[in-house]
Amino acid sequence: MNRRGFVAGSLRLKTGPHRVLEGAPWVYRGEMYHADLTPGTVVELTEVNGRFVGKGFFNPASLIAFRLLTRDVHDVIDGAWFRRRVRDAAQMRQDLLGHKDAYRVVNSEADQLPGLIVDKYGPMLVVEILSLGLVPFTADIVEELVAIFQPQGIYERGDVPVRTKEGLPRTNRMLFGTMVSPVHIIENDVVMLVDLADGQKTGHFLDQYPNRRRTGELAAGRRVFDAFCHTGGFGLTAAKHGAQSVIGIDIDENAVARAQENAAANGLNQVEFLTANAFDWLRKESEKGPQYDLGILDPPAFTKSKDTVAGAIRGYKEINLRGIKLLKPGGILVTSSCSYHMSEAQFIEVVRDAAKDAKRVVKILEIRGQGLDHPMLPGLPESRYLKCLVCYVS
Known part of the structure; x- marks a missing residue:
């Protein structure tokens, strides 16, 4: 642990213009120098001169090899961090939509949770996990969703092709509770x-x-x-x-x-x-x-x-x-x-x-x-x- 929180390694941008420096949350594989890092780990990204850019998921198997989580150098990316992001996303919808019966709770990069989709359908939540880096934090995400919504069940739709590119199995499963479908x-x-x-x-x-x-x-x-x-x-x-x-x-x-x-x-x-x-x-x-x-x-x-x-x-x-x-x-x-x-x-x-x-x-x-x-x-x-x-x- 250091002042920047735990990271598994670092990546450095190559010389040239980069969308991530203009507000985008993605960096493509060919835009970076990187060592032999474990796919799916949280890493730190710097500019070519060493200036801090952000922390995010690294997966060299994907064309989008870096997915930004935060630009705050002091953020510690752990289970509690993901719980806060999920809670913030859910609160925004509740503030804007009130008691709407069905809506998107988490919308991936737009909620600083790249690769995570959560949709609410009455008593059920449906989750898509499309980034390998989310796997170690899935239990924290599910626990926070249960605490917020008290759903009858949380179902993971894992049958989407992009999971193969991320190195994830294409399987559907219950993450919590019992299944209600159709609903x-x-x-x-x-x-x-x-x-x-x-x-x-x-x-x-x-x-x-x-x-x-x-x-x-x-x-x-x-x-x-x-x-x-x-x-x-x-x-x-x-x-x-x-x-x-x-x-x-x-x-x-x-x-x-x-x-x-x-x-x-x-x-x-x-x-x-x-x-x-x-x-x-x-x-x-x-x-x-x-x-x-x-x-x-x-x-x-x-x-x-x-x-x-x-x-x-x-x-x-x-x-x-x-x-x-x-x-x-x-x-x-x-x-x-x-x-x-x-x-x-x-x-x-x-x-x-x-x-x-x-x-x-x-x-x-x-x-x-x-x-x-x-x-x-x-x-x-x-x-x-x-x-x-x-x-x-x-």
Whole structure:
């Protein structure tokens, strides 16, 4: 132990510009000199001249080899430190969201807990551990979550590919208590049944909750289509808030079955869900001309690397072109992209080009993003991945 607290070793930045010096919490493997250090350990990072930068996790197996924990030279990185970070993250959500039934409790780097995701679903917590360095502190993290929330259970979703790159096993397990899945939550006055064990991500796309609410506010009296509907969050919110009719389309038959269950649980009889390829449905339906008053496009990420952005742009343009053609004059299009590599400017250009080809005038009413429980870091543009445009089509 010294004045800088315990560290297992040190890393030194190479000469040159580095994002970590401008506020980013990452350093790539090729940016540093390092000795033979144990993967997953807490290390100290310095500039080439020896000036202290911060402490963080080191894992040479990952392209992002250093993940910043703190820039405070006096911080001691131990179990108590992680407990404080978890407590601070939870307190921020409770202050901002009150007694919301389901939300993100910890959002990785944005909460100074790189690689840690914690989502709350009613009586359950779902955890993702995506950094090898978190393993020695997992027990402390779980104990703090139990102390704050008194959950019925804490379930770890460990079946994500990035764990392989970190040297972590791809297994799911209970970390505390007993499993409840599926679990009922209430979001925007809609009852949703969420599959924590086998659903996408941690069970539900929590980041879109404010955009689903906004869509509901615009839905009264409108005929609605919801393409890439997953378990029905957008469409059901529209129906709950007075939509005349809703049709939802998704290629995942399990998601569609769950969407149908959710519609029944809410007594929403004006909703229909179809198992179909949303691209094909949009193309065929748009050939019939304008039929709807509100359209929702919430596809999965079309690109996860810079190399495939061109193809993603074509995909986004196609669905937005078809979506615009389906809307009557005065219709509303709510269109999203969760692809970080598709910038906001590029996404707006996609909608512009789709409107031009559709020979329609499109006005952007709002530019939205992820909810308050998914904070972003100014120094990490990657943390602002969700773009949602609310557009008026005339």
